[in-house]
Amino acid sequence: MGYRTYLELAKPLLGDKELIATGMRAEIDRCRTAIERALKGQRVAIVSSGDAGIYGMAGLILEVCDREGLRVSLTEDPMNTDFLLDIIPGVPALAACAALLGAPLMHDFVSISLSDLLTPWETIQKRIRLAAQGDFVVVIYNPKSKKRHWQLGVARELLLQFRHPQTPVGIVRNAMREGQTVVVTTLLDLMNHPVDMQTLIIVGNSTTYIYGSYMVTPRGYLAKCRDPEKD
Amino acid sequence: MGYRTYLELAKPLLGDKELIATGMRAEIDRCRTAIERALKGQRVAIVSSGDAGIYGMAGLILEVCDREGLRVSLTEDPMNTDFLLDIIPGVPALAACAALLGAPLMHDFVSISLSDLLTPWETIQKRIRLAAQGDFVVVIYNPKSKKRHWQLGVARELLLQFRHPQTPVGIVRNAMREGQTVVVTTLLDLMNHPVDMQTLIIVGNSTTYIYGSYMVTPRGYLAKCRDPEKD
Numbered sequence: 001m002g003y004r005t006y007l008e009l010a011k012p013l014l015g016d017k018e019l020i021a022t023g024m025r026a027e028i029d030r031c032r033t034a035i036e037r038a039l040k041g042q043r044v045a046i047v048s049s050g051d052a053g054i055y056g057m058a059g060l061i062l063e064v065c066d067r068e069g070l071r072v073s074l075t076e077d078p079m080n081t082d083f084l085l086d087i088i089p090g091v092p093a094l095a096a097c098a099a100l101l102g103a104p105l106m107h108d109f110v111s112i113s114l115s116d117l118l119t120p121w122e123t124i125q126k127r128i129r130l131a132a133q134g135d136f137v138v139v140i141y142n143p144k145s146k147k148r149h150w151q152l153g154v155a156r157e158l159l160l161q162f163r164h165p166q167t168p169v170g171i172v173r174n175a176m177r178e179g180q181t182v183v184v185t186t187l188l189d190l191m192n193h194p195v196d197m198q199t200l201i202i203v204g205n206s207t208t209y210i211y212g213s214y215m216v217t218p219r220g221y222l223a224k225c226r227d228p229e230k231d
Numbered sequence: 232m233g234y235r236t237y238l239e240l241a242k243p244l245l246g247d248k249e250l251i252a253t254g255m256r257a258e259i260d261r262c263r264t265a266i267e268r269a270l271k272g273q274r275v276a277i278v279s280s281g282d283a284g285i286y287g288m289a290g291l292i293l294e295v296c297d298r299e300g301l302r303v304s305l306t307e308d309p310m311n312t313d314f315l316l317d318i319i320p321g322v323p324a325l326a327a328c329a330a331l332l333g334a335p336l337m338h339d340f341v342s343i344s345l346s347d348l349l350t351p352w353e354t355i356q357k358r359i360r361l362a363a364q365g366d367f368v369v370v371i372y373n374p375k376s377k378k379r380h381w382q383l384g385v386a387r388e389l390l391l392q393f394r395h396p397q398t399p400v401g402i403v404r405n406a407m408r409e410g411q412t413v414v415v416t417t418l419l420d421l422m423n424h425p426v427d428m429q430t431l432i433i434v435g436n437s438t439t440y441i442y443g444s445y446m447v448t449p450r451g452y453l454a455k456c457r458d459p460e461k462d
Contacts, residue, residue: 027452028452028453051322051326051329051330052330053326053329053330053334053335053336053337054326054329054336054337055337055450056337058329058330058333058334058337059333059334059337059447059448059449059450060337060450060452060453062333062334062442062445062447063442063447063449063452063453064453065442066442066447067453071443072443072445073443073444074331074444074445075444087329087330087331087333087334088330089322089326089327089329089330090322090326091282091320091321091322091326092323092326095282095284095285095320095321095322095323095326096320098282098284098285098289098318098320099282099283099284099289099318099319099320100305100318102289102290102293102318103284103289103290103293103318104284105284105285106284106285106286106287106289106290106291107344107350108341108342108343108344108350108355108358109341109342110339110340110341110342110362110367111339111340111341111342112339113338113339118450118451118452119338119339119451123366124339126365127339127365127366127367130361130362130364130365131341131361131365133361134357134358134361134362135354135358136341136358211293211294211296211297212302212303212304213304213305213306214293214303214305216290216293216294216297217290218290218294219286219290219291219349220349220350221258221259221291221294221349222259222291222294222295222298223349
């Protein structure tokens, strides 16, 4: 089961399994159908893109099970369990995009979604400001959509209050998919590049630099000029 | 090439390839050896655990290439490149551990390493405070080592200034490896559980709750009580 586009991408791996493709705004219905089938004893997998546990479906399926009063479990306990529910980790978009950019996530980072449909914009804004203050690398999910145009510009202004305009920024669209584009730019020029729903943005910290076509956040080994006493 | 323990774990996948295992404190030497061999035209892979781009080897190899004045590239450009250097993403420890705990990373989160060998403790402390203030879920890498005992306790105190003592906390040791343990506890009881170098800790935000054996941070779909206008 899954959003149509993702099942399409996974098709080569799915063999002759039954596929239940649903539209974009049907997340809760999708969970309910999966639960119905699991209660009948069927083995169901809900597919997310990237990692299901990072802005994916892992949380929602657990929430819906909870609300429906079901007893689910990670381990075999057939006496006290309606069905087993296992979360399978994947390569998150942030790791895929970081790899395409070089190594921007080598130091402490935050992941923030700019979608204010489920989170008040005040909360998002506060988090961006705190992340900027803490000199975290900032990973931005959902920077823009057809209906949300202005959030990225405001986020950039907030970051510029604490970070140099020449701070490296990576913009990755359609990571590891058809139509992939990878751009390394600066906070100053961020708004001059196309950004859409399939885009992830990584804003460097104060030490991030450009080396050839790579964006690199140093961990600090070389700054110490010796092999570190790694722990 | 890689740290001995990780090559051992990867062995079933390595076939008859030449293996170069090095010790723990030999990160920079490892990069230099890899570079020497790549310059001779050999195809070399440096193995990290989890994702190479998150506190792994991806950044260091780029830093060493830069310092040695090499021209490396992600794309085929044999005229202007000493060798190709590609970063392959993996499943990061934070995603693997989140999946074992349920769905703690469904909302904005920070990743912080408590190792103060390469980062001043003042910086780490400031970041923990800002992350707590922003109600981010907090992923803690390197919570403890043989030489570092007190950092986790201080981090907990800082978090308790902003977060309820009953905030759910997940502690995962040896994720997806022999000896794996998964504990869901609270910020109050965090110090009563064993933590070591192979442990990752995830501290929930103000909405994170326990459902059966799972730790769940809601995204907000169900709170809206309708299918959201997902973007």
